[in-house]
Amino acid sequence: xxxxxxxxxxxxxxxxxxxxxxxFAARLSGAAEATRTRLIRARHHGPLRVQRxxxxxxxxxxxADPCHxxxxxxxxxxxxxxxxxxxxxxxxxxxxxxxxxxxTKLYRADSYGVVWSQTNRLEVEDGxxxxxxxxxxxxxxxxxxxxxxxxxxxxxxxxxGWEIMALGRPASHLPFESGRIExxxxxxxxxxxxxxxxxPLDPVHPxxxxxxxxxxxxxxxxxxxxxxxxxxxxxxxxxxxxPANPSWxxxxxHDVLLLRYLGGSRNEAWALCCAAWHALRPLLAGRAACExxxxxx
Amino acid sequence: MVESTRDPLALMGLMQLVSPxxxxxxxxxxxxxxxxxxxxxxxxxxxxxxxxxxVLQDGLTVCELPVLARLxxxxxxxxxxxxxxxxxxxxxxxxxxxxxxxxxxxxxALARLLGDLKVLPASGWLPPRPAYVTLFAWMxxxxxxxxxxxxxxxxxxxxxxxxxxxxxxxxxxxxxAQRLIERLRPELATAVSAANVLTDAELGPVLPxxxxxxxxxxTQYSRLFRS
Numbered sequence: 001x002x003x004x005x006x007x008x009x010x011x012x013x014x015x016x017x018x019x020x021x022x023x024f025a026a027r028l029s030g031a032a033e034a035t036r037t038r039l040i041r042a043r044h045h046g047p048l049r050v051q052r053x054x055x056x057x058x059x060x061x062x063x064a065d066p067c068h069x070x071x072x073x074x075x076x077x078x079x080x081x082x083x084x085x086x087x088x089x090x091x092x093x094x095x096x097x098x099x100x101x102x103x104t105k106l107y108r109a110d111s112y113g114v115v116w117s118q119t120n121r122l123e124v125e126d127g128x129x130x131x132x133x134x135x136x137x138x139x140x141x142x143x144x145x146x147x148x149x150x151x152x153x154x155x156x157x158x159x160x161g162w163e164i165m166a167l168g169r170p171a172s173h174l175p176f177e178s179g180r181i182e183x184x185x186x187x188x189x190x191x192x193x194x195x196x197x198x199x200p201l202d203p204v205h206p207x208x209x210x211x212x213x214x215x216x217x218x219x220x221x222x223x224x225x226x227x228x229x230x231x232x233x234x235x236x237x238x239x240x241x242x243p244a245n246p247s248w249x250x251x252x253x254h255d256v257l258l259l260r261y262l263g264g265s266r267n268e269a270w271a272l273c274c275a276a277w278h279a280l281r282p283l284l285a286g287r288a289a290c291e292x293x294x295x296x297x
Numbered sequence: 298m299v300e301s302t303r304d305p306l307a308l309m310g311l312m313q314l315v316s317p318x319x320x321x322x323x324x325x326x327x328x329x330x331x332x333x334x335x336x337x338x339x340x341x342x343x344x345x346x347x348x349x350x351x352v353l354q355d356g357l358t359v360c361e362l363p364v365l366a367r368l369x370x371x372x373x374x375x376x377x378x379x380x381x382x383x384x385x386x387x388x389x390x391x392x393x394x395x396x397x398x399x400x401x402x403x404x405x406a407l408a409r410l411l412g413d414l415k416v417l418p419a420s421g422w423l424p425p426r427p428a429y430v431t432l433f434a435w436m437x438x439x440x441x442x443x444x445x446x447x448x449x450x451x452x453x454x455x456x457x458x459x460x461x462x463x464x465x466x467x468x469x470x471x472x473x474a475q476r477l478i479e480r481l482r483p484e485l486a487t488a489v490s491a492a493n494v495l496t497d498a499e500l501g502p503v504l505p506x507x508x509x510x511x512x513x514x515x516t517q518y519s520r521l522f523r524s
Contacts, residue, residue: 193389198501207503211338212351215506235394239516246336249512253397254388262509 018046019085020071024128026064026094034059037067037094047074048084057290066095066285068292071134077105078145080114087121090128090157095285097131099292103166104134108142109179116145126155129227129285133277133292136164136266139201142179151187151226158227158284159187162273166219166266167201176218177203187226187256194254195224217247217262221269225257225280234283241279248272302446310440311447314433315454317461321406323454326399327462327522328352329507332514334466338506342473345463346480349456352507353481353488357455360390360502361430362448362492368434369444377422384424384431390501392508394515395524403429411436445489452485465521 021043029036039053054068071086078084090096106116124130137147151159163183168176180202187195199220207213214220228234231252238250238259247263259276261269278289302308317324330348333339339348364383371379391397404427411417411432418435430451437447460474511524 187389193385196386196389196501197392198503199505200503207351207355210347210351211333211344211506212348212504213355213506215338217505220505235515244516246509246513249509249515251393251395251512251515253391253394258392258512260505260509260512262505 015083016081017083018048020044020048021087022050023089023091024067024094024096025091036065037096039067039069057287060287063286064093064095066097068097070294071098071100073104076102077107078116078118079107080110080116082116084118088130090124090130092125093127095129097133099133099294100135101294102135104137106137106139106143106145106181108140109144113144118147120149122159123152124154124157124159126157129158132161136166136270138166139176139181141168141174141176143181144179146182148184153189153226156227160225160277160280160284162221162223164221164269164273168218170218187224195256215262218264219266219269221261221273223259223273223276225284226255228257228283231255231257234280237279237283238276242272242275302443304441307441311442311450314436315450317457321403321410323403323458324461325522326524328524329511329514330459330462331466331520331522332510332517335517336510342469342477345467346477349459349481350484352504353484355503357452358488358492359495359500361451362489363495363500365430365434365448365451366444366493368431369438369447372435372438380431381424384428387428387430393511395511399524400428401426404432407432448489448492449485452488456481456485462522
């Protein structure tokens with residue numbers, strides 16, 4: 001039996017798929033009129049799981065209790081041929097908070113240069129809220145792949161999220177010198193695109209060091225928030241809450257707030273994203289931020 | 298060799314459209330350049346050349362130039378869906394408040410001028426909130442300018458406008474600006490050729506540093522330009 005027959009191919013056609021599909025819905029819970037966000041469906045294929053949902057937040061009148069869920073990918077990283085698909089659907093008026101228990105690693109491509117892929121499809125119905133707060137992604141030298149985040153909002157849906165990407169492993173003196181990673185973002189409301197962005201990270205391209213491009217940054221972060229009642233005021237709030245510094249800036253266009261960081265410190269990027277989230281959450285969700293416990297472990 | 302615009306009226310129509318005298322206020326926008334100068338990223342002729350060549354390659358080549366061609370084709374085909382699609386696409390790719398604002402305000406100003414000149418598209422054809430490129434494509438189509446020439450004209454107008462902004466902000470003389478034109482002229486032609494072989498999936502600007510500079514410009518203390 002050949003390698004092809006066994007399903008274990010080692011050429012560009014190799015694919016090891018894993019998928020996770022989650023649906024959150026607001027359901028009546030206990031006392032009069034109280035609603036709680038339930039994880040009403042969790043389907044998985046391959047090594048992607050969720051832990052039992054948490055409800056760490058205080059009940060608020062007229063708001064569904066947010067459901068906190070940790071996404072687990074036991075291998076902890078992506079290798080050549082991996083194809084991860086995460087689909088999240090938040091139904092009307094429900095509120096989900098997703099995070100990961102640890103950083104995701106993007107390992108060096110195999111000798112065939114086979115790519116990995118990760119697709120996050122986040123869909124939020126009218127009045128629903130989704131917070132997508134994964135821990136950072138660490139790209140090892142030589143990694144090759146594409147990470148797509150597609151956010152589809154409907155009606156008055158709200159969504160805040162971030163992606164933090166650290167290139168190379170500076171502590172081990174292993175910079176990102178080869179490989180190619182592309183991050184793509186697509187945010188639509190009722191089918192109309194409001195934010196499209198792509199960030200190819202190619203260490204041999206002039207833009208990797210050029211000031212119009214990466215400017216030698218080894219850590220980058222992108223935070224988005226859509227559905228804020230007053231995006232202009234939210235920008236002012238974020239500016240007041242975070243230490244001014246030319247490695248990050250916040251703006252808003254077409255009702256999407258965007259915070260971007262280009263620098264050299266994972267901790268700085270993480271702290272900025274968390275601080276922005278703390279500042280924005282009361283405006284976006286009518287609640288103070290409630291950090292997932294797993295971040296402290 | 299690409300086909301070129303032979304009709305003298307078409308050629309002059311293109312010159313009119315790319316002239317700095319066109320009253321749409323393009324001189325008021327620096328597209329992040331003023332901020333890059335404030336940050337010390339661009340400080341002299343050499344660093345300005347690198348910045349402009351980078352923005353040309355990772356911005357215009359993968360965004361405005363190929364989309365201009367698609368929009369001009371859409372006007373020629375009377376393809377309402379494509380006009381709407383690429384107009385939306387351009388706006389969704391604008392990285393910051395000022396870059397989005399620039400696109401819409403130049404679009405509005407050009408629409409107003411074309412209205413006064415009675416050369417706007419028939420009622421109902423212009424997408425709501427038309428981008429500058431969408432109107433530029435319309436005029437290129439209406440005047441009978443060949444697509445490749447419309448792209449060269451667009452890139453030329455961008456370069457002249459950037460150099461005018463740099464001369465006002467940097468210690469950079471008019472002769473140095475002309476030297477940069479001499480250096481970058483061939484790169485404009487290369488950019489148009491490169492733009493015209495890209496598939497839709499390959500489009501989208503890759504200017505994270507410019508996006509950061511442009512967002513920082515919103516709080517820059519002293520500024521001459523609106524972007």
